[in-house]
Amino acid sequence: METPLLVTDFLEQARRHYGDQEAIVGTDGERFTYDEFGDRVDRFARALQERGIGKGDRVAVLDPNTHYHLEAAYGAMSIGAIHAPLNYRLTSEDYAYMLADAEMDAVYADYEYAAKIEAIRDEVPTETFVTNDADAVEGDWEDFDDVLEAAEPDYEQPEMAEDEIITINYTSGTTGDPKGVCRTHRTETLHAYLVSIYHELTDGDVYLWTLPMFHVNGWGHIYAVTGLGAKHVCTRGVNADEVIETIREEDVSFLCAAPTVLNQLIDYYEREGEPEMTGDNDVRVTTAGSAPPEATIRAVEEEFGWRLKHLYGATETGPLITISPERLLEADNRFSMKKRQGMGVLGTDVRVVDEDGEDVPRDDETLGEVVVRGNQVMDRYWNKPEATEEAFSERREGYYHTGDLATVDEHGLIAIRDRKKDIIISGGENISSIELEDTLFDHDAVADAAVIPAPSEEWGETPKAFVVPSNGDPEDPPVSADELTQFTRDRLASYKVVRRIEYVEELPKTATGKIQKYELRQREWADEDRAIGEG
Incomplete structure (x- = not known):
């Protein structure tokens, strides 16, 4: 018997079996059972329908990790509307593009970030604006809790099919404008199943x-954690002291953390004199992005007493496509093996291919591009058919092309060695070197520039710019490095700011004038284990 795979089933499963169990711990300490959470979702769904929003319409959610985000997401999806979560670290101009590109019908924005939307609301087609603290926001915004109180907990749920789009996730714009990654009920559901398996989630x-x-x-946890009846503990950001205090007080058993967050926790551990790092539950942690150094993995497992896994993926793939294995990790190289991006997960065909689309040998030396095919891979890019076609056909037809270059070892485990598109991954965020270079070129004192990832103990990678000054004199440029950094800070999201600048007489180039970034990377990473940002 075949039944459709719908994301709404995750909350329904939790309400059916765990209704009186605690579902969410809010950032303000407020607690909700799954019945209470479900009631709030129902009311938000009804409120959206009362405002003319229905199946296929787009609802943007701009929020840190609060219970409002979960309620807005499930409320939108319950009526077949498309949930579009937005990165809260972006600029007003970024949001103007995304809201217009997807023709967003409604936006829920946390009070801390609503001003960025207010600044551009006359430029976008959006008509419904909701926040969680209307008194703290300028402009005409409805208050989320007031909206719920005025709405009845019943709504009309439309017929939905598993191949219909239910979320749009915007990429970081690493090669031009951000692209809206379209994911269906089916891709989201099957990815959540994979997350449940490989992150070993249970109702406890x-x-x-x-x-x-x-x-x-x-990473699919809004579905997987909910569907299994587990507990969400919300945060408004990452502060090491608060993270560890919460782990102990709430008996946290699982979290995800970019290498930069792991480093913050290690600093806390050392600064506080090696305190207890768990509550009553054992702790599992998954990391992604740039591979953490072996010393970081060792500290997390041997000092904290946590168990760490390393995954790899992309917005277009759910993200989970590979994960570090367990049985293949030998005692004498356990920590170095956990740095590898790992093996493909169930139902996922991950390959590393050469320019002709052929598999590279398993010699851990031959570079190729990582391509992937699986049920969790995106449906398409929103309104970008040419970009979609290119993403699935460049080297090997029918596979999503990640743009990452890797090797494969004898066990079929991949290790990312370089990046085809010069993406910088800093603290888990993708940053386009092209975007940063374009920003630098806007300054009159910059004649030429190249941005590459530089090693950072805190962030794994950080952007570094090699700049040829307009006067040609790197010893006495017409603008200081600090002033140029401020120039980028005024024009970019905070995490994209170019904080490292080195003035040079010229940049290495090919005979045709193309900048040879690999020479700059080799020089910058000469003292590191690998020639890309892996800490």
């Missing part, structure tokens, strides 16, 4: 939201 888990919910729907 207590999940701490250190991973942004906007990141590919929190």
